[in-house]
Amino acid sequence: MSEAHDPAAGTLAADPDQAREAVVEAALGKLDLDSKTRLLAGQDMWSLPAMPQIGLGSLVMSDGPIGVRGVRWTADDPSIALPSPTALAATWDPELARRAGVLLAQEARRKGVHVLLAPTVNLHRSPLGGRHFEAYSEDPYLTGEIGTGYVRGVQSGGVGTTVKHFVANDAETDRFTVNNVVSERALRELYLAPFERIVANARPWGIMTAYNQVNGTTMTEHRRLVQDVLRGEWGFDGFNVSDWMAARSTVGAIEGGLDVAMPGPHTVYGEALAAAVRAGGVDEATVDEAVRNVLRLAARVGVLEGAEPVVAEAPGEVDGVELAREIARRAFVLVRNEPVGSGTSSEPVEGGGRALPLDPAGVRKVALLGAAARDARVLGGGSATVFPERVVSPLDGLTAALPEGTVAYAVGADPSDELAVAGQGFTLRAICRDAAGNVLGEGKLPSGQVQWIGDDLPEGVTREALHSIEVTGTFRPRESGEHSFGTRGIGGYRLTVAGEVLFDGEQPLNSEADPFEAFFGAPVERGRIALTEGEEVEVSLRYTLPEGPAAPVFGVMFSLMHLGPRRDADELIAEAVEAARDADAAVVVVATTERVESEGFDRKDLRLPGRQDDLVRAVAAANPRTIVVVNSGSPVELPWRDEVAAVLLSWFPGQEGGAALAEVLLGEDEPGGRLPTTWGTFEDAPVTEVVPTEGELRYDEGVFIGYRAWEQAGRTPSYAFGHGLGYTDWTYESIEASGTTVQVTLRNSGTRAGRETVQLYVAPTTPDPNRPSRWLAGFATATAAPGETVTVTIEVPPRTFETWTDAGWHRNTGPYEVHAAHSLTDIRLTTTLTI
Numbered sequence: 034m035s036e037a038h039d040p041a042a043g044t045l046a047a048d049p050d051q052a053r054e055a056v057v058e059a060a061l062g063k064l065d066l067d068s069k070t071r072l073l074a075g076q077d078m079w080s081l082p083a084m085p086q087i088g089l090g091s092l093v094m095s096d097g098p099i100g101v102r103g104v105r106w107t108a109d110d111p112s113i114a115l116p117s118p119t120a121l122a123a124t125w126d127p128e129l130a131r132r133a134g135v136l137l138a139q140e141a142r143r144k145g146v147h148v149l150l151a152p153t154v155n156l157h158r159s160p161l162g163g164r165h166f167e168a169y170s171e172d173p174y175l176t177g178e179i180g181t182g183y184v185r186g187v188q189s190g191g192v193g194t195t196v197k198h199f200v201a202n203d204a205e206t207d208r209f210t211v212n213n214v215v216s217e218r219a220l221r222e223l224y225l226a227p228f229e230r231i232v233a234n235a236r237p238w239g240i241m242t243a244y245n246q247v248n249g250t251t252m253t254e255h256r257r258l259v260q261d262v263l264r265g266e267w268g269f270d271g272f273n274v275s276d277w278m279a280a281r282s283t284v285g286a287i288e289g290g291l292d293v294a295m296p297g298p299h300t301v302y303g304e305a306l307a308a309a310v311r312a313g314g315v316d317e318a319t320v321d322e323a324v325r326n327v328l329r330l331a332a333r334v335g336v337l338e339g340a341e342p343v344v345a346e347a348p349g350e351v352d353g354v355e356l357a358r359e360i361a362r363r364a365f366v367l368v369r370n371e372p373v374g375s376g377t378s379s380e381p382v383e384g385g386g387r388a389l390p391l392d393p394a395g396v397r398k399v400a401l402l403g404a405a406a407r408d409a410r411v412l413g414g415g416s417a418t419v420f421p422e423r424v425v426s427p428l429d430g431l432t433a434a435l436p437e438g439t440v441a442y443a444v445g446a447d448p449s450d451e452l453a454v455a456g457q458g459f460t461l462r463a464i465c466r467d468a469a470g471n472v473l474g475e476g477k478l479p480s481g482q483v484q485w486i487g488d489d490l491p492e493g494v495t496r497e498a499l500h501s502i503e504v505t506g507t508f509r510p511r512e513s514g515e516h517s518f519g520t521r522g523i524g525g526y527r528l529t530v531a532g533e534v535l536f537d538g539e540q541p542l543n544s545e546a547d548p549f550e551a552f553f554g555a556p557v558e559r560g561r562i563a564l565t566e567g568e569e570v571e572v573s574l575r576y577t578l579p580e581g582p583a584a585p586v587f588g589v590m591f592s593l594m595h596l597g598p599r600r601d602a603d604e605l606i607a608e609a610v611e612a613a614r615d616a617d618a619a620v621v622v623v624a625t626t627e628r629v630e631s632e633g634f635d636r637k638d639l640r641l642p643g644r645q646d647d648l649v650r651a652v653a654a655a656n657p658r659t660i661v662v663v664n665s666g667s668p669v670e671l672p673w674r675d676e677v678a679a680v681l682l683s684w685f686p687g688q689e690g691g692a693a694l695a696e697v698l699l700g701e702d703e704p705g706g707r708l709p710t711t712w713g714t715f716e717d718a719p720v721t722e723v724v725p726t727e728g729e730l731r732y733d734e735g736v737f738i739g740y741r742a743w744e745q746a747g748r749t750p751s752y753a754f755g756h757g758l759g760y761t762d763w764t765y766e767s768i769e770a771s772g773t774t775v776q777v778t779l780r781n782s783g784t785r786a787g788r789e790t791v792q793l794y795v796a797p798t799t800p801d802p803n804r805p806s807r808w809l810a811g812f813a814t815a816t817a818a819p820g821e822t823v824t825v826t827i828e829v830p831p832r833t834f835e836t837w838t839d840a841g842w843h844r845n846t847g848p849y850e851v852h853a854a855h856s857l858t859d860i861r862l863t864t865t866l867t868i
Contacts (some may be wrong), residue, residue, distance in 0.1 A: 034584030042687025042730050049341060053332040056340040060087040060328055061321060069324045069567035070306040078487035078588075079104045081327065083299075088338025090553065092331055093477040094195075094274075094295075095144065097151030098167065099412055099687065101137055103144035105489045106408025108420035108479035113140055113353035113688065116414055117666045118153060120364035120684035122169035123706035123757075125790045125812055127182030129363060134186020134194075134615070136351040147334040148193040148239060150416075152178045154227040155203050157667070157710045158738050161723045163205035163635040164664020166413040166685055170709035172737025172754070173223050174830075177230030184235035189820040191344030193334055195274055196231055197241035199252060199263070200224050200274075204723035204730065205635045209279075211725045212246040214757030215732040220247070222736050225258075229267055238330055242291060244279045250289075253280045259290035272326040279534075283309050288725050292323040296487070354689060359688040361693035366706035367758040368751075369680040373658045388658055388678035390700030390760060391618055393435060400616035401611045402445040402652060405624035405664045408457065412685045413666050415632020419803055420479070421688035427622050427662065427729040430691030434699055441616060445609030446602065446642065446648035452519045452556040452594035455481030459572070461506035461593070465491055468500040478504060483576070488587075496587050504574040504593050513566040514598025519558040521590030525577035528559050531570040542579070555628065556594040580748040586663035602644045606651050613656040620698065624664035635723045639670045649673045662694065668712040671751060682706070707757035707790045707856065711740050713750030719743055740857050741805035755809075755856035759786035763815075766822070769852045774828040777853045777862065781817035788816045791825050794852040795833055797845070800867070804836065807852065834868045844868065 056483065064072075068084060076082035076091070083091040096102050100112040115121070119431070121130055142148055153164070157171035168175040191658050201213045201224045215224065231237055240253040240263065253275050263269045273292045280286045280294035283301040287309075294300035309315040328337060335342030372386040391399070409426035412418060432440050455461065461478040475494030481504060491497065508530075510516060518535055520526050528536040533824045536559035564570060574593045613619035623645040629636060640646075653659040653676045660679040663669065664686070674680055681704060683694060715721065719742035720734050737745045740754035761783030769776045777791050791814070796807035810833045813825035834849070835842045846868045853862040 037477070049343070053329065053340045053566070054203060056337060057325060057332055059339070060337060061325055063087050063127070064324065066307050066310060066317060066320070069320050070310075071298075071303050072327060073293050073306065073320070073323055074300045074303035075293060075295045077298065078296045078489070081293065089328070089331055090332070090336035091839050092148065092327070092336055093144040093146050094148040094150055095141065096416045097137060097149045098153055099417060100421070101140040101144055101146055101149060103146060103417045104184070106484040106486055107489070108482065108651060109477060110144075110420070111422035112144075112218050112419040113119055113357060114419050114424075114576040115357050116361050116364050116412060116687040117166045117685035118169050119166050119666050119709060120686060120706070121183075121360060122175060122179045122709035123366055123682075123684065124173070124360065124363040125707050125709070126363065126814055127178045129360060130179045130182030131186035131189075132351070132356060133360060134183045134188075135190055135348050136353050136356050138187045138190020139347065139351055140353070141187075142190065144561065146192065147336060148195060150197065150241060152180050152183045152194065153197055154231065155198055155201075156223060156227070156738065157647040158203040158718050158732070159723050160639055160668045160710075160715070160718055161636040161721055162203055162667070163630065164413070164632050166630050167415075167417050167632070171711065171807050172709070173226035174230070175709055176813075177227040180227055180231045181235045184231055184237045185838070188238060189344065190233070190348055191334060191342055193271075193330055195237035195239035196228060196237045196239040198243035198276055199228060199240050201247050201260060201732070202243035202245050202252075205633055206724050207728070209244045210246075210728060211596070212249055212729045213732060214248055214729055216735055219732055219735050219839040221842075223738065225262070226832075228263070232263070232267045232269050236764065237269075238333055239270065240271060240273050242273060242275055242279065244276050248506070251279075251281065251285075251292045253294075254282060254285035254289035256289045260470070264290065270326070270329065272330045275541070284314050287315055287319055287323065292326045295607050306445045329795040331789045357687045358689035358693045358696075361683070361690050361719060362697055362702045363705035364684055365693070365697050366682040366685070366708055366756070367704040367796035368678065368682060368708070368712070368756060369674060369677070370758050371678050374680045388618075389681070389698065391698055393699045396435070396439065396617045398616040399431065399435065399440050400609070400612040400617060400619040400656070401428055401440050401442045401622070401649065402612065403622035403624070404444050404447040406620070407442065407444070407624035409691060410624045410664050410685060411687055411690055413630050413632075414627040417632065424688050425691035427620070427691045427694050430693070430695035431620070431698070434695035441612045443609040443612045444605050445621065446605060446644040448624050448643045448645055449628065450596070450599065450643065451626070451628060452517055452558060452596040454592045455508070455572075455579040455595040459506060459509055459595070461504055461572070463491065463504045464505060464657055465494045465499055466501050466503070467498045473498055475766070481574075481595070483592065484588075484590050486590075490589075499578065499589070501575060501577045502589065504576070506572055507569050508564075508572045508595075509569045510564045510566055510597070512597050514563065514600075516564050516598060517558050517561045519556045519594040520574065520591065521556040521594055522576070524579040524591060526559070527573075528593075529571075529573040530560075530562050531564070533562060533852040535562065545755070556592070558596075585645035606644065606648050609648060610651050610655045613652045618658040618660060619656040620660045620662060621652050622662045622664055623649065625666070625669065630666050639668060639718075641669050646672055650676060651676060653677045660698070668710065670714050670783065671712075679748040703787055704757070704759040705759070705788050707755050707792075708752055709754075711743055711754045712752040713743070713748070717748045717750065719746045719748065737805065741808065744806050753759075753856050753858040755790075755792050755854065756859070757790070757856070759787045761785050761819070763787070763789045763855070765853055768851070768862040768864045770851055770864050773831070773866065775811070775827045775851055775853070775864075775866075776824055778822060778824045779815060780822045781819055784819055786818045788814060790814055791827070792854045792856065793827050794854055794857065794860075795829070796850045796852065798848045798850055808833075810851070
C-alpha cells in the first residue's frame, strides 16, 4: 500500500518532496488566470499576495546579506549586523558561513520573513566594482564554497535564499541598461560557476536575475541562461525573482523564465500578463510553470496549507552577538607584521619581537587614531544596509579591554569632509502631517534617516493622506565650533537649527540618476551655525513630498545630515603625531566612506579618501610600532605599507567589530583571515574597466581576472590572493596525492595554538597561454597546539581539470602540479597527479 495520502489532509508521503508537489498541483488547479498572474506580480515592496482560497499565506522577502532588515527599512527595527561578505569569504570557512546562515534564518523568522534576498555571488572582476564588498571573492571556486555554506545554513532554518545576481552583474555603472559582452567560456568557467556549484551542492530555493544584459539579452528575459542552463542543465527547481524593477517586458520575461516580477503590484505581470494570455501571446501553461515554482517555495517555507515545510522545527538558538564577533576575528587579515621595538625603547616586545600581538600587561599607553576608530564603519551602503541595536567601535573595544587611561584618542584625519546622517548627539522623532497640517501619526528615529517604503509607515499614516514629515528633536554637540547641516533626498525642505532657518527650498530629481544614487548619494549642505559643546539645541527638518507622476513604488526616503566643526587638517595630524610619539604603540584606523563603497555607483580609484595616507606616514615617522587597521570592504591602495610595522585588514567588520579588534590586537585570538581577492594598486590592476562604451561593457579579458590576470600580466600585487599571517608558524611536512584526493600534513612549529588555511593550487605541467598558469583547486582549515601535527584531506573536484569549448566541457588530461600553499605566492610543498 502506498504511504501517500490526500494532500489536503496535510500528511506526508514517504517522499516529502513528492508530497509537497502533490499539494502544489492541487493548489495550482484551483487558481484562475487572474489569480495566477496577480501572484506573480507581487503585492507590495517585499511580499507576494495571500490567496486564502488555496490556503496560501503571503510570502515575505527581505534584503540581506549581512543581516535581515525585514519589511521595515528603518533603524527603529534593529537587526544583527554581521561582517561584510568579503569578510566572510576571508575566513575561507564554509562551515562558518553555514553558521552565519543559521543565525540569519533565526533573524528572518523573528521578523516574519520567509525568503532572504542573498547571497551575492558575483565575482570581483575589477576592484572598482561598487558592490565589491557585497560579493565574496575574485575566485569562482571560493565563492561557490562560501555561498554553498551560507545557503545551506539559511535553508536549514526553514528560510529560502535567492542567490544573486544571475549573472555577470559585476559593476554598478549603468547597471539597469548595460550590455555585458562575455564569451561563453568566461561565463561558464567564471561567472556562472559559483551559481552552478551552489545549485548542485545546496539546492537553493531561489535565484534573483540581474538588471543587466548579457550578450544583448536582458537577464530577466534570458531564456537560454535561465531555462536552458539554470533549469535545464543544472536542474534548478526553485523560483526566479527579478531584481527590483528589473522586469521590462511581459511576454519577454515570462517566456524567458522569470517567475516573479518585483516589487508589486504594478509590474509587467498581473493584469498585463493575463491580457497577454487571453490575446494568445502567452500560453497559460507557461504561466502555470511560474506559479508552480512560487507555490513550491511557499510549500517549502510553510505558508501553503497541507504541505509540510522542509524544516518543521527551527534549529537551536544562536547567540548573534557572539557569532558576529567570532566571524570578525576569523575574517581579519594580517598582511604585514614586522619586528619592532616597543616604541619608547629599543627593547624587543613579546610575540617574537613583532608588532602584533600587543602585550596588554606591558602596554602603558596606546594611541588610537582616525575618525573611523570612534565612528565605526561596520557595513557598506545601499540595499545591504541593516540597522544594528548596537555598534562597538574600535575606541569602544580597546577602551573596554585595557586599563582606564591606557587609550589616548585623536581624530588625526577624517576620511570625509561630507555631511553624514545625523546620529551621535541627536534625539529625533518623525511627525507626519496631511496637506492641512493635521498630525497623522509619529514615530521615533534612531538617526536622521527616514526610509519608509510601500506601506511601511507609522501607525495612523496612509500614503494617500501623507503630505509632509517633520524630523524634530534635539542635538547635543560633542565639539564647540561651526556645525554644518544639510539634506539628502528629493523634495521640499525647511531646516531650522537653534531657532535659525538655515534653508527653505526644493531639491529636484536628476532624471539620469540611479535611484540609489539619488537617495544615498551626495548630501547637500544647507547652512552652518556656531554651537557649544554639551549645550542642547532644537533641530527641525520639515520635508514635503515631491509632486509629480507616481513612482512605481511608493517611498519616503530622505535624511537630515550633519558635519561637526571643520578643523585644519595639518593641525589634526599634528595632534595625532603628538599622541603617537608618547605611546608604546600607535593604532591608526583608516577607512572608506559610503560615498566610496556603496550600491548604485562604481569607484573611480583605489585611494583612501581625505588625508588618511598623510596621517599614516606622519604617525609611522613618530612611532616605529605603528599598526594600521584598514576599515574597507574592498581593496584600497596602501602606499605607506612598507613604512609601518603592521597592517590589519578589518573589512566592514559588523556590529561587534571593535570588540573583535581588541581581542586580536591584544592576542586573545589570532587574526584568522586570508585574502579572498588580490590587493594591489590601481595602476597595476590588470582589469579596471567598469564604464560601458556606447552601452556595452566588454569582458575582453576572458577568463583572466583576479590573480589569474595578475600572473598572466607578470605584475606583482601589494598582497597576493590567499595571503594572511597568524600569530604562530606552520611547517608543511608532506603532501600525497591519490587520484584526486590530496593529503597534506603540517605541524604547528610556533609557540601558541593557531589555525592555518591550507590552499591547493593546480598547474598544468605544460604551460598553455589560453589557460591560467594555476588556479585554486581546494582548501581546508587545520588547527593545532604548539608542536602538534595534523593532516588535512582535500578532494579536488572534477571541474578543476575542465575547460569550456564549443562542444561543451572538455576534460584536459595529462600531468598537473599540485601546490600546497600558505598563499598563491607562498608554496610550501609540491606533488603531481595525472588526469
